[in-house]
Amino acid sequence: MSQTFITRHPSTLWVLAFLGLFTLLVSVFSEAAGVGLVSTSFVKTLGKTLCLCLIAIAMDVVWGYCGILSLGHFAFFGIGGYAIGMWLMYARTEAIVAQSLSANIIPPTDVEISTAIGNQIFGVVGSSDFPLIWSFAHSLTLQLLMVLLIPGLLALVFGWLAFRSRVTGVYLSILTQAMTLALALYLFQNDSGLRGNNGLSGLQNIPGYEETPQAFISIAFFWASSAALALGYVLFAWVTAGKMGSVIRAIRDDEQRVRFLGYHVESYKLFVFTLTAVVSGIAGALYYPQAGIINPAEVAPIASIYLAVWVAIGGRGKLYGAVIGAVFVSLLSSYFTGGSAPDINLGFYIVKWTDWWLVLLGLSFVAVTLLFPGGIASLFDKLTRKS
Amino acid sequence: MSTLLEMSGVSVSFDGFKAINNLSFQIAEPEMRAIIGPNGAGKTTFMDIITGKTKPDEGRVIFGEKSISLLGMSESKIAKVGVGRKFQKPTVFEAQTVRENFALALKNPRGPFDVLRHRKTKNGAQRIEELAERVGLIDELPRLSGELSHGQKQWLEIGMLLAQSPRLLLVDEPAAGMTPAEREKTTDILVNAAKTHAVVVVEHDMEFVRRLNCKVTVLNEGSVLAEGTLDHVTQNPEVIDVYLGR
Ligand SMILES: Nc1ncnc2c1ncn2[C@@H]1O[C@H](COP(=O)(O)OP(=O)(O)O)[C@@H](O)[C@H]1O
Ligand SMILES: [Mg+2]
Numbered sequence: 001m002s003q004t005f006i007t008r009h010p011s012t013l014w015v016l017a018f019l020g021l022f023t024l025l026v027s028v029f030s031e032a033a034g035v036g037l038v039s040t041s042f043v044k045t046l047g048k049t050l051c052l053c054l055i056a057i058a059m060d061v062v063w064g065y066c067g068i069l070s071l072g073h074f075a076f077f078g079i080g081g082y083a084i085g086m087w088l089m090y091a092r093t094e095a096i097v098a099q100s101l102s103a104n105i106i107p108p109t110d111v112e113i114s115t116a117i118g119n120q121i122f123g124v125v126g127s128s129d130f131p132l133i134w135s136f137a138h139s140l141t142l143q144l145l146m147v148l149l150i151p152g153l154l155a156l157v158f159g160w161l162a163f164r165s166r167v168t169g170v171y172l173s174i175l176t177q178a179m180t181l182a183l184a185l186y187l188f189q190n191d192s193g194l195r196g197n198n199g200l201s202g203l204q205n206i207p208g209y210e211e212t213p214q215a216f217i218s219i220a221f222f223w224a225s226s227a228a229l230a231l232g233y234v235l236f237a238w239v240t241a242g243k244m245g246s247v248i249r250a251i252r253d254d255e256q257r258v259r260f261l262g263y264h265v266e267s268y269k270l271f272v273f274t275l276t277a278v279v280s281g282i283a284g285a286l287y288y289p290q291a292g293i294i295n296p297a298e299v300a301p302i303a304s305i306y307l308a309v310w311v312a313i314g315g316r317g318k319l320y321g322a323v324i325g326a327v328f329v330s331l332l333s334s335y336f337t338g339g340s341a342p343d344i345n346l347g348f349y350i351v352k353w354t355d356w357w358l359v360l361l362g363l364s365f366v367a368v369t370l371l372f373p374g375g376i377a378s379l380f381d382k383l384t385r386k387s
Numbered sequence: 388m389s390t391l392l393e394m395s396g397v398s399v400s401f402d403g404f405k406a407i408n409n410l411s412f413q414i415a416e417p418e419m420r421a422i423i424g425p426n427g428a429g430k431t432t433f434m435d436i437i438t439g440k441t442k443p444d445e446g447r448v449i450f451g452e453k454s455i456s457l458l459g460m461s462e463s464k465i466a467k468v469g470v471g472r473k474f475q476k477p478t479v480f481e482a483q484t485v486r487e488n489f490a491l492a493l494k495n496p497r498g499p500f501d502v503l504r505h506r507k508t509k510n511g512a513q514r515i516e517e518l519a520e521r522v523g524l525i526d527e528l529p530r531l532s533g534e535l536s537h538g539q540k541q542w543l544e545i546g547m548l549l550a551q552s553p554r555l556l557l558v559d560e561p562a563a564g565m566t567p568a569e570r571e572k573t574t575d576i577l578v579n580a581a582k583t584h585a586v587v588v589v590e591h592d593m594e595f596v597r598r599l600n601c602k603v604t605v606l607n608e609g610s611v612l613a614e615g616t617l618d619h620v621t622q623n624p625e626v627i628d629v630y631l632g633r
Contacts, residue, residue: 249483
């Protein structure tokens with residue numbers, strides 16, 4: 001498929017070439033390559049941004065192409081993060097515990113080991129028992145499977161219930177907000193089994209690679225994120241290009257009419273919703289080891305709203321629009337909220353960007369929606385068409 | 388010639404107002420049938436019931452030789468068993484090209500995984516060109532359908548209806564907004580389709596109905612007022628009173 005597909009879709013080729021070049025340049029100038037022009041922490045920021053691009057194109061497919069304004073896709077992103085985080089935390093704690101217990105004269109029993117690991121992980125919430133949901137945490141393979149399965153199954157069940165009752169438009173958006181809110185509230189509980197508001201931490205330490213400097217680990221994750229984005233981009237470009245793309249855009253524009261043509265609209269929505277949820281889970285599983293920590297605030301309702309804002313600003317209905325939006329807004333956001341943006345002294349009032357960034361973002365969202373409904377990508381389109 | 392669709396004792400009310408009142412209707416395959424009647428007579432609602440858009444309060448709608456009931460079936464299922472529809476207000480997918488619109492309608496497996504595996508075929512392309520030729524849109528295939536004129540959108544929708552190759556074609560006011568020459572062509576297409584299919588045409592224009600040269604059903608206040616040849620029904624004093632007289 002790829003060969004002919006990519007040659008028939010030059011914009012995908014451009015994005016892939018650009019992504020490849022970018023990955024190469026960052027690697028060459030990284031600390032891992034001994035140059036250090038790009039700091040390790042910035043490599044992590046860039047790697048995380050690639051993951052955000054991946055969830056942004058998923059959001060674009062579900063909203064921009066299929067017309068389902070999901071305001072809950074960050075729930076799937078967070079679940080992916082938690083799923084991989086469980087293994088990372090378990091495996092690393094296990095190694096530490098094994099080392100400290102190895103000093104004992106009498107070899108520790110399995111129960112002792114398990115209690116010691118439990119104490120380490122759940123001590124913060126006053127417990128040492130392993131909840132049922134940690135049953136697979138010892139196995140990387142199984143937890144990787146969870147990264148795919150849990151977002152997929154949640155999306156399948158939620159979507160089936162919602163689409164079957166023909167919940168659409170703003171009601172569906174509210175329902176997806178409720179879903180992500182419910183997940184956040186559940187995770188916030190100490191007895192959720194996921195360490196309540198402490199979340200999972202130390203995720204940047206990869207078990208088995210304790211001796212490897214973060215400079216290399218960060219580059220490895222950066223490459224993995226880049227590869228995931230490339231694959232995700234090709235997958236979504238393929239899904240939205242052919243007849244499937246035609247059907248889902250038709251559903252976006254007039255779903256009732258599509259039914260009269262004999263298409264079972266609910267199945268299509270469920271397919272798109274679930275596929276994008278799984279990809280969001282993968283994006284999250286790559287993001288949080290680079291962030292180092294995940295906590296319930298990550299899946300708060302506002303996160304999914306930001307996601308919609310990125311896609312709207314970047315330009316929905318075009319995959320590269322979503323990429324532009326995610327890069328542009330998330331990098332600007334970390335610039336303005338990171339404290340490195342200079343305050344503006346108006347004499348009578350000092351504009352602190354950490355406070356005013358959200359206002360600026362809100363205003364640009366309104367401006368883009370009213371003035372350039374096609375987002376930044378449409379400006380880009382105009383430029384390339386002229387030349 | 389056998390009965391394809393049989394509707395009996397169907398009633399629908401909207402907030403207490405009876406839009407369809409104990410309506411019974413039959414059409415054979417092949418057959419051409421014209422439905423006329425004043426505005427608000429329930430002609431569009433009649434099509435809504437057959438296609439599953441509106442659920443009737445009572446009555447039966449039976450389709451095909453296996454006498455399957457269309458009531459309780461989803462819109463997409465009804466379309467799949469062989470009922471196609473052209474809307475009163477032309478509804479095509481304006482953000483897509485004429486060719487894509489045809490391709491969406493073309494008779495092919497309809498499931499998401501079928502569609503994902505779908506490959507463009509020579510056969511399909513040929514069929515689209517044939518249909519486009521027939522409805523005079525051959526030169527417009529690469530254009531966005533939103534750029535078409537009102538009449539051309541009507542054509543496109545008729546072409547899409549044919550592309551579905553349903554057994555029963557429900558055609559709601561096809562000639563609205565067409566020039567006399569276009570109307571004539573529409574009649575030809577519909578008459579041609581009725582040689583092999585069941586075709587129900589709702590139309591106000593008497594000249595148009597006359598050219599269809601078929602049995603006519605007059606609807607009024609949600610039930611059948613008269614049925615027969617055009618000459619027969621137009622001489623019916625009740626019909627003259629509620630419809631033609633005004
Ligand atoms: N969804 C609806 N809700 C309320 N009233 C409706 C609805 N659909 C149709 N009606 C009413 O039913 C009557 C029949 O409408 P319709 O079938 O569109 O008539 P026609 O197509 O013969 O002009 C009209 O009085 C219309 O206002
Ligand atoms: Mg009508």
